[in-house]
Amino acid sequence: MLAALVVIALLGGWEAYARLGSIDDFILPAPDQVAASLWEDRGLLWDNLLVTAQEVVLGLALALAAGALLALALHRFGPLRRAVYPLLVGTQAIPIVTIAPLLAAWFGYGLLPKLVIVALVCFFPIVVTTLDGLAAVDPEQHKLLRSLGASRAQTFRWVEAPAALPAALSGAKIAVAVGGIAAVFAEYAGSEKGLGHLLLQSIPQLETARAWAAVTVLAALAICCFALLALAERRLAPWAHRKDPDA
Amino acid sequence: MATRVGAPVVEARELEGEVRLQGLTRRFGEVVALQDVALRIAPREVVAVVGPSGCGKSTLLELVCGLQEPSDGTVHAGRAVLMPQRDLLLPWLDARDNAALPLRLAGTNKSDARAQAHALLTELGLDGFEASRTWELSGGMRQRVAVARTLLSGAPILCLDEPFGALDAITRADAQTWLSAILHRTPRTVLLVTHDVEEAAVLADRVLVLSPRPGRIVADLAVDLPRTATGRDPTDARVVAVRARALEALRGAMA
Numbered sequence: 001m002l003a004a005l006v007v008i009a010l011l012g013g014w015e016a017y018a019r020l021g022s023i024d025d026f027i028l029p030a031p032d033q034v035a036a037s038l039w040e041d042r043g044l045l046w047d048n049l050l051v052t053a054q055e056v057v058l059g060l061a062l063a064l065a066a067g068a069l070l071a072l073a074l075h076r077f078g079p080l081r082r083a084v085y086p087l088l089v090g091t092q093a094i095p096i097v098t099i100a101p102l103l104a105a106w107f108g109y110g111l112l113p114k115l116v117i118v119a120l121v122c123f124f125p126i127v128v129t130t131l132d133g134l135a136a137v138d139p140e141q142h143k144l145l146r147s148l149g150a151s152r153a154q155t156f157r158w159v160e161a162p163a164a165l166p167a168a169l170s171g172a173k174i175a176v177a178v179g180g181i182a183a184v185f186a187e188y189a190g191s192e193k194g195l196g197h198l199l200l201q202s203i204p205q206l207e208t209a210r211a212w213a214a215v216t217v218l219a220a221l222a223i224c225c226f227a228l229l230a231l232a233e234r235r236l237a238p239w240a241h242r243k244d245p246d247a
Numbered sequence: 248m249a250t251r252v253g254a255p256v257v258e259a260r261e262l263e264g265e266v267r268l269q270g271l272t273r274r275f276g277e278v279v280a281l282q283d284v285a286l287r288i289a290p291r292e293v294v295a296v297v298g299p300s301g302c303g304k305s306t307l308l309e310l311v312c313g314l315q316e317p318s319d320g321t322v323h324a325g326r327a328v329l330m331p332q333r334d335l336l337l338p339w340l341d342a343r344d345n346a347a348l349p350l351r352l353a354g355t356n357k358s359d360a361r362a363q364a365h366a367l368l369t370e371l372g373l374d375g376f377e378a379s380r381t382w383e384l385s386g387g388m389r390q391r392v393a394v395a396r397t398l399l400s401g402a403p404i405l406c407l408d409e410p411f412g413a414l415d416a417i418t419r420a421d422a423q424t425w426l427s428a429i430l431h432r433t434p435r436t437v438l439l440v441t442h443d444v445e446e447a448a449v450l451a452d453r454v455l456v457l458s459p460r461p462g463r464i465v466a467d468l469a470v471d472l473p474r475t476a477t478g479r480d481p482t483d484a485r486v487v488a489v490r491a492r493a494l495e496a497l498r499g500a501m502a
């Protein structure tokens with residue numbers, strides 16, 4: 001409800017600025033022009049959305065798997081964590097535009113390099129939150145499991161994995177917003193389809209309204225992915241948002 | 248312990264419930280948490296441990312459970328399971344699966360483990376709550392689940408660390424009753440840490456009083472009253488007398 005009001009206010013301001021201000025339509029189209037493009041180009045936008053959505057969703061899934069696994073490895077082995085963690089932070093400083101051409105050279109222009117780029121960008125927040133989740137397990141809990149004779153694998157199965165799950169999902173929620181941008185950059189580096197590809201074509205053609213329509217669709221994709229992850233979290237880890245008197 | 252010819256298996260079981268500590272000392276760097284503790288607990292005996300906070304009670308239980316190594320001295324004990332001060336229920340499991348955890352860890356299949364947990368929870372008055380999430384349970388209910396989990400480990404020795412310390416007076420009296428009932432029906436060796444001398448006198452066969460750090464046994468009081476299925480009456484003159492003696496020993500140790 002409040003979100004809807006905020007959106008309406010923003011759109012109103014934008015419309016007023018685009019119409020009454022001195023900004024050219026080719027630089028900032030008014031919302032009604034974007035809306036018109038959304039409708040007229042719906043077929044085009046839909047086809048390209050499917051491509052980008054696939055890149056984002058599969059890339060995010062890859063990041064979740066790789067990120068959670070890496071977090072577990074880093075959690076298990078202190079020396080590895082100390083050796084690798086700073087390096088991980090370093091990788092996040094590499095601008096995607098510099099490595100995207102390299103990945104295209106290695107993996108071609110298909111889906112794979114896009115997945116790798118989306119996963120590279122998304123996996124870092126997942127590693128960080130998962131590591132935090134694992135570290136937050138009460139040491140007393142480990143003591144209890146040891147007292148009950150649990151093996152390492154059993155401790156993982158009964159305590160660590162369930163503790164890591166909501167943490168990894170909340171990392172994915174953070175990641176999903178940047179995942180869309182990563183997909184766009186990946187498409188810039190070489191592609192025939194996708195919302196990024198559409199953006200890249202629309203801007204020089206002065207189809208600014210179409211470019212903004214593509215951005216709108218991209219934003220909608222991010223919101224949907226975020227909502228799905230939030231739903232998954234509530235379904236798979238209902239305890240994560242409960243205030244346990246003991247926790 | 249007398250040798251009983253013809254009953255070697257029973258005797259082996261009984262011995263598993265025995266605890267023998269000799270010259271037990273535990274240091275943490277400069278801090279001496281426990282000093283020169285000698286103790287023998289017979290199988291199925293319930294021994295309460297009272298003492299000022301920081302005197303090494305939790306350390307003693309962890310030593311008996313093999314979760315810590317002594318700095319000096321020896322621990323001889325069968326399999327002992329710790330019930331930590333906080334219940335530490337796993338929020339991703341419901342009440343029944345929390346109670347069934349030790350069975351699952353021991354390799355029991357899910358449905359058998361759940362059936363056993365259900366039976367015990369029912370006995371503890373939690374019928375209808377076995378599918379409850381941990382955050383839906385009251386403090387007293389959580390404690391029942393934690394005790395059920397400890398019992399289902401099947402260990403002959405239970406180390407309970409202030410199990411009812413966080414409960415209000417009425418819930419606590421109730422908890423003492425059901426714990427008495429369960430120990431009456433399935434006797435185990437119990438080491439019960441409590442800060443409440445009355446609880447010690449109501450539940451235990453013996454009350455050990457520890458001195459402030461470094462913890463030493465300053466009194467070992469026998470409660471010469473049979474334990475009952477409902478726990479002793481705290482107003483019984485003999486319980487009151489034990490309580491008074493324990494308090495006196497505690498005061499003496501603090502002075």
Ligand SMILES: Nc1ncnc2c1ncn2[C@@H]1O[C@H](COP(=O)(O)OP(=O)(O)O)[C@@H](O)[C@H]1O
Pocket residue numbers: 275278279280298299300301302303304305306307460
């Ligand atoms: N892991 C530890 N490292 C250092 N000191 C500890 C550790 N565990 C306990 N101690 C110290 O040992 C003493 C006894 O602790 P504890 O057994 O928890 O006491 P109690 O349970 O009687 O309150 C305390 O002074 C505590 O600070």
Ligand SMILES: [Mg+2]
Pocket residue numbers: 304305306332408
């Ligand atoms: Mg303690």
